[in-house]
Structure formats: structure tokens, C-alpha cells
Amino acid sequence: MGYTTMGFAAGVLLSVKGGVYCAPAWSFVIAAMLVSGTMSFAIVPAMAASESFLAVALLTLGINFRYALYGFSMLAKWKGIPVLQKWFLVHSLADEIYALDLACTIKDPLKNRLYCLFNHGFCVGYWVLGSVAGSIAGSALPIPSKGIEFAMVALFLVIFTDQMKGFFRHYG
Amino acid sequence: MAEEILHTAGIVAVAWVVTFGLRSLPFLLFAGRGRDVPPSVERFGSIISPVIIAGLIVYSYSALEWRTAWPYISGVLVVALQLWRKNALLSIIAGTVVYMCLLSAGCTSNDYGDIVLDAAHPSIRYSTQGFLIGERYVDPRRVPAILKSYDVPTDRVIHILVDEESERDLKPARAFMGLLAHNGYRRSVLVTKKRAESHVRTEEEMALERQQYAPSPRHASPSGKRKIRYKGASD
Numbered sequence: 001m002g003y004t005t006m007g008f009a010a011g012v013l014l015s016v017k018g019g020v021y022c023a024p025a026w027s028f029v030i031a032a033m034l035v036s037g038t039m040s041f042a043i044v045p046a047m048a049a050s051e052s053f054l055a056v057a058l059l060t061l062g063i064n065f066r067y068a069l070y071g072f073s074m075l076a077k078w079k080g081i082p083v084l085q086k087w088f089l090v091h092s093l094a095d096e097i098y099a100l101d102l103a104c105t106i107k108d109p110l111k112n113r114l115y116c117l118f119n120h121g122f123c124v125g126y127w128v129l130g131s132v133a134g135s136i137a138g139s140a141l142p143i144p145s146k147g148i149e150f151a152m153v154a155l156f157l158v159i160f161t162d163q164m165k166g167f168f169r170h171y172g
Numbered sequence: 173m174a175e176e177i178l179h180t181a182g183i184v185a186v187a188w189v190v191t192f193g194l195r196s197l198p199f200l201l202f203a204g205r206g207r208d209v210p211p212s213v214e215r216f217g218s219i220i221s222p223v224i225i226a227g228l229i230v231y232s233y234s235a236l237e238w239r240t241a242w243p244y245i246s247g248v249l250v251v252a253l254q255l256w257r258k259n260a261l262l263s264i265i266a267g268t269v270v271y272m273c274l275l276s277a278g279c280t281s282n283d284y285g286d287i288v289l290d291a292a293h294p295s296i297r298y299s300t301q302g303f304l305i306g307e308r309y310v311d312p313r314r315v316p317a318i319l320k321s322y323d324v325p326t327d328r329v330i331h332i333l334v335d336e337e338s339e340r341d342l343k344p345a346r347a348f349m350g351l352l353a354h355n356g357y358r359r360s361v362l363v364t365k366k367r368a369e370s371h372v373r374t375e376e377e378m379a380l381e382r383q384q385y386a387p388s389p390r391h392a393s394p395s396g397k398r399k400i401r402y403k404g405a406s407d
Contacts, residue, residue, distance in 0.1 A: 064190065068197045
């Protein structure tokens with residue numbers, strides 16, 4: 001549910017501020033390919049300003065660096081999953097999906113694999129659904145958009161707050 | 173148009189390549205080995221990612237109305253809510269709604285409505301009280317940035333209307349023209365009310381208007397609300 005709502009917000013933002021021709025189509029592509037809430041927000045100003053590829057690459061690197069760390073904790077769990085399924089899991093290893101994967105305590109490898117596949121599949125589905133719905137709503141309805149760009153900053157603040165809490169639990 | 177779609181697709185593609193690369197990094201590094209992550213990597217990660225996010229927060233504040241208190245009030249609200257309720261969605265939505273409300277409470281705005289840049293009714297006005305864009309007084313030092321945000325090309329002639337009572341002291345106006353020139357807008361012209369009313373477009377100006385009237389989609393303003401109209405005295 002959270003994913004649908006966040007996707008909706010990202011979709012609205014893209015259609016209102018992205019300056020692209022067919023926002024729902026782009027929204028679909030972005031949601032399905034990036035599967036990253038933060039990036040879906042951050043890419044909007046980049047699209048609007050036609051940023052250079054290098055700038056986008058650096059931006060993505062900075063924002064999504066944390067994903068590189070998620071994989072480490074999944075190495076042992078996902079051993080022996082067929083390549084194609086594994087790449088799908090890797091492709092959609094986003095914040096909340098990762099948290100759900102971690103929370104799963106099923107020991108049986110086959111059942112665990114099914115759980116992960118379902119989890120990723122449904123989350124991505126909800127995410128894409130929300131994004132496309134948001135962008136359609138954003139282009140069709142006069143949603144007040146002034147200041148909506150704060151959503152991205154709020155997302156960063158939330159991530160940072162949670163990171164700080166974890167940090168102090170470990171080291172403080 | 174095709175070029176722009178390609179560029180947008182390129183942006184998404186680049187973002188995907190980097191994202192996917194990051195996600196698959198551990199699986200590539202430790203392919204075939206099911207061993208644990210070295211603690212050094214884990215520690216590095218737990219330190220470096222908050223630093224990156226903190227940098228992003230500072231950077232993204234520059235896109236907000238960071239000269240006002242509103243983004244900070246909303247930011248504190250987001251952090252407080254997140255600590256209290258631990259519900260990311262609630263924190264984000266509440267913070268954004270509060271920010272939008274504070275902004276539209278009319279406390280500040282970067283939107284100057286339509287700017288008209290022509291000799292007959294110039295939007296930039298110099299009066300004894302200061303400089304105006306449209307009906308609003310502005311800090312003259314901000315004008316170049318505002319013109320840039322409206323995508324006004326630097327070779328465009330900028331007409332500045334001089335109020336009758338301020339005609340006697342043109343020093344600030346000249347200093348303002350110097351400031352514009354310093355920021356690339358070298359072709360600013362002072363116009364008095366009388367001249368503005370009797371202005372007839374020159375050939376050069378008409379050519380300029382035709383040339384610049386074609387909207388370039390690459391630089392189309394994202395909100396779609398900001399418009400510059402280039403008009404001659406005859407319309």
C-alpha cells in the first residue's frame with residue numbers, strides 16, 4: 001500500500017514538473033526500470049532540465065549507493081536461485097522490499113525463494129500501478145503542485161533519520 | 173522532439189545502468205562464494221551512506237525556497253514525525269502538505285507571472301522606490317537570475333521603463349544595466365514612458381522576435397505557467 005501511494009506522488013510530480021510529453025508512459029518506464037522511490041523523485045528535475053548523462057550518473061550513484069550494501073546481506077540467502085529469477089530479484093532490490101526480504105524467517109530455500117519472488121513481484125506491481133495512476137491524475141486533474149518538490153527532500157530526511165537512528169544504536 | 177525523447181530515454185537508461193550496477197555489485201564481487209561480508213565493508217557502508225544522504229539533503233534544499241523559514245519548519249516536522257510515529261509515508265505526506273500550505277499562504281513566491289519584454293510595456297520598471305518586475309518590487313541583484321529562470325536569451329534586448337519622477341537620477345538604473353551586462357544581458361535599454369508609447373519596432377527587433385518566438389521544447393518551462401511574451405508596440 002505504501003508503495004502505491006509513494007508511486008502516486010512520484011507520478012504526480014513527474015507529470016506536473018517533468019516537462020515530458022507522455023508522462024504516464026515515462027512514469028511506467030521509470031517505475032519498472034529503476035524500482036527506486038528516491039530516484040523516481042530525483043530524476044524529475046533532471047528530466048525537466050535535460051541534464052547531461054554524467055550528471056545523472058553521479059546523482060544516481062549518490063542516491064542509490066546504499067543499494068550496493070543491501071546485496072551483501074542477500075548473498076547467502078539467494079544462493080542457488082536460477083540466474084534469471086535472481087537478476088529480477090537484484091533488479092528490484094529497493095528499500096522496503098529489502099526490509100521485507102530480511103524480515104522473512106523461512107528457512108526452506110525453495111519456500112524462501114518463492115516468498116522473495118512474490119514479495120518483489122507484488123511490490124514492483126504496486127509501485128508501477130501507483131506511478132502510472134499518479135501521472136495520469138497529475139496530467140488530467142488540476143492538482144495544486146506548488147511546493148510538491150518538497151516530497152523528495154522529505155524522503156531524504158526520512159531515510160537520513162532512520163540511518164541516524166541505526167547508527168546511534170550501533171555506535172552511540 | 174525525437175532528440176528530446178532520446179535524451180530523456182538516455183537519462184532513464186543511465187539511471188538504470190547505475191542503479192542496477194550498484195545492486196548487482198555484491199553479487200558480482202562475491203560470485204560463487206557464499207561467504208559473509210567483510211566487516212570493513214559493512215562499516216564503510218554504514219558511515220558513507222548517511223554522509224551521502226546528508227549531502228543530498230543540503231543539495232536538494234537549494235531547489236526549495238531556502239531563503240525562507242518554510243522548508244526548515246517542514247523539515248523539522250518530517251524528522252519529528254518520523255522519530256515519533258516511524259511511518260515514512262505519513263512523515264513525507266504531512267511535511268509536503270505543510271510546506272505547500274506555508275508556501276501558498278502567500279509568504280513568498282518566485283513566480284512573477286508573465287513577463288513582457290518589449291518596448292511598449294516593459295515588465296521591468298525603475299521607479300524612485302526601486303525596481304519592479306510586473307507589479308512587484310524586487311532586489312535588482314536577483315533580476316538576472318529571474319530572467320534566466322524565464323529562459324530569456326542573453327542577446328535579447330531588455331527594456332527598462334523609467335518612471336517620470338525618477339528620470340532625474342538615472343545612476344541606479346545605469347548601475348542596474350551594468351549588473352545585467354555583467355550577467356550576460358548586454359543589450360538593456362532605458363525607455364521613458366513617452367518613448368515606450370511611440371515605439372516602433374525596428375527590422376532587427378522584428379527579426380529577433382520571429383527567431384525567438386519558436387519555442388524550444390528542450391528549454392520549455394516545466395511548470396508551463398511562466399511565459400515571456402515578446403510583443404511590439406503595434407499589437
